[in-house]
Amino acid sequence: MAKSLALEYKGFPLRRKDNLIYFGNMSDKYIAMLQILETKKVEDMEVASKVSVQLQLTDPELKSRDRVVKKGERTGLYDSIDLAYIWLTRALNS
Numbered sequence: 001m002a003k004s005l006a007l008e009y010k011g012f013p014l015r016r017k018d019n020l021i022y023f024g025n026m027s028d029k030y031i032a033m034l035q036i037l038e039t040k041k042v043e044d045m046e047v048a049s050k051v052s053v054q055l056q057l058t059d060p061e062l063k064s065r066d067r068v069v070k071k072g073e074r075t076g077l078y079d080s081i082d083l084a085y086i087w088l089t090r091a092l093n094s
Helices: 077-093
Strands: 007-009 012-017 020-023 030-042 045-057 068-074
Touching: 012 077, 020 077, 030 077, 045 077, 068 077
Parallel strands: none
Antiparallel strands: 007 012, 012 020, 020 030, 030 045, 045 068
């Protein structure tokens, strides 16, 4: 059986669609959504320089604006995913 090559960070799945990154399990009560707002060129690669982070409820009955529990902005992808991890683990453990 072939092993899945899905990306994970600290046990949570990461899914990317264009400039959006979804972090967490859709079957949980909360997920984090990261949106890459700005990039900068480092040598020959585009690197995220400004990222919006949102902690969201996964309840499909809610309107998209009502799903947002927390939001913020960070510089760089690593800081953004780290913030998303903290918010997500705290929300899921409360």
